[in-house]
Amino acid sequence: MKIGDKVRLVHGKESGTITRIIDSQQIEVEIEDGFRIPVAKREVTVISTEEGLLTGKSYTTSEAIQPTSIQSLSGNVQVAFQAFNDRTHRVFLINERNCSILFSCYKKTKQRTQLLQSGLLEKGKIVSIDEWNTSEFSSWPSLLFQIIYLLPTVEKVVS
CATH class of the missing domain: 2.60.40.1600 (Smr-associated-like)
Incomplete structure (x- = not known):
């Protein structure tokens, strides 16, 4: 988890963005209403990771890569x-x-x-x-x- 990640509370309906890392156990999340609340890291889940799993996007490398000049x-x-x-x-x-x-x-x-x-x-x-x-x-x-x-x-x- 890092500042700017979209997260959702595990035991609630709120979701928001990480605005600050308080310590190794707590983060500060700004929810949709604009309020900032301290939350234990174990009480949130990162949304973007789970959205990627739901959409089924897979990333593969292309075979022909053109060189890029400066x-x-x-x-x-x-x-x-x-x-x-x-x-x-x-x-x-x-x-x-x-x-x-x-x-x-x-x-x-x-x-x-x-x-x-x-x-x-x-x-x-x-x-x-x-x-x-x-x-x-x-x-x-x-x-x-x-x-x-x-x-x-x-x-x-x-x-």
């Missing part, structure tokens, strides 16, 4: 700030490239550097990184991103 890459990787309400802003990473990326995002302060989130971001997708208070704008930390572009590869069988 010149054919288009789009950008962007960081966006969205005002959630009058007190908080959310930070997003947006992949507008035509390839997937591996990313890691760190929060850098004077005392230390802390990993906020890392993972695979598919082309055309958005991931929520963190949430910050507007009242603390002057003390917002610097963000450090590391990005690796995952270009399609061509494997040739030598006989």
